[in-house]
Amino acid sequence: MDIVLIGSGNVATQLGLILIKSGHRILQVYSRTMVNAEELAYKLSSNAIDSISELDISAEVYIVSVKDDVLKDLLLELPQLNGIICHTAGSVDMDVLDRFEHFGVFYPFQTFTKEKLVDFKQVPVLLEADNDKVYETLLKLAESISDKVSKASSQQRGKLHVAAVFACNFVNHMYRLSEDLLEDSGLSFELLHPLIKETADKVMSISPSLTQTGPASRDDQMIIQKHKYLLKEQEPYSSIYKNLTESILALNKSK
């Protein structure tokens, strides 16, 4: 298909790369910042633009991947389009697009950074569309890059996004805090790699409700007090340790 990418961030980059790898054409890459548009357009053998007035109106699909808080303003600038316009945002309802003729949502459910290539076949893509015809087109596009395509309403996508904040963003923050704690003691974060890998591997086959370990899960107050003392007055470690330990203890008690 002939596609225009609006945005040049992590999601646009990874989507663009897998789309051309799967045989699609990226007609244009738009970014407010020309150097960003050019950087991605170069990777995709595409054309960079930084003005909406230059938008190619012959594309079949326009994929808008910009920060959620600029999405609405950007959409106001866009002309009426013959192709399908879709956004890639987890927490934005589809109806922000309803002044367009054909619209939908194309939500790749993964965490992306520009530098690290992703095995897109394993990335769930969640679709929502204004009507069946749009859905069929988005389905065809999604299935050309992923083996895990499914339908999700705006409401489900919202819940999924919150769940992802816990399972990915907050998890990464835990990694970050543990790295900082180790650095304070002159120890390398690499020491934690095997443990991090094992913890993630485990929940691929066993529910995380059955794999909780550690002092809170066995209500080991001696160790909990020792840890609280170690972290005393060190924020944010201290309050997070307290908050999450209480949450694990409460879940145990409710069992």
Add this chain to the structure above:
Amino acid sequence: MDIVLIGSGNVATQLGLILIKSGHRILQVYSRTMVNAEELAYKLSSNAIDSISELDISAEVYIVSVKDDVLKDLLLELPQLNGIICHTAGSVDMDVLDRFEHFGVFYPFQTFTKEKLVDFKQVPVLLEADNDKVYETLLKLAESISDKVSKASSQQRGKLHVAAVFACNFVNHMYRLSEDLLEDSGLSFELLHPLIKETADKVMSISPSLTQTGPASRDDQMIIQKHKYLLKEQEPYSSIYKNLTESILALNKSK
């Protein structure tokens, strides 16, 4: 080396298996419970004992792997030894051993179960020793089973244990909360598998301080408010979302 294992639990089992595989001899396996000593001794072509008086005093290294809360009492029962005595506990200071002549700590940093074999070469082993000569012996022993041997003081080991609570126990709790959130919306936890895997994989090669994504990391207040509204009055999600979001925002501002 000629080694005596004191204890027959998960750590003793995994250590014993890798030690004989690496060419060492396990002279004896001690457990208070004879059937447990016998079970492990059988696996290690070793001799089971359940009485301290039968302890072979010719071993070069005695590895004590028992539960933290029985360790001190057990140590009181032991005779003076010519060999090195070391424990394998993350949260117990080395000085519990200071009435012995040669002592140290041999701490394999991973979660173990008896049944699941571990790739020990990848397991960090943290050493602490009373003096250089003891350290050299423990180092030789540790390097024969693991590629990731390093030195850690009792204080560092304590910090490492706290860091592991963040990187493993709290991470698993995040997985658990996200599973519960999805179940409420009729979505499968499996949708999160690729995201969980990618998030863990990423920090194997890039510092988590550079891989933070999500609404808090880009200070996307619109989405943050939306998520807070979605989780409103749902505990523990609501307070944890608030706490961790603030922590990520604060880290960004301090950059």
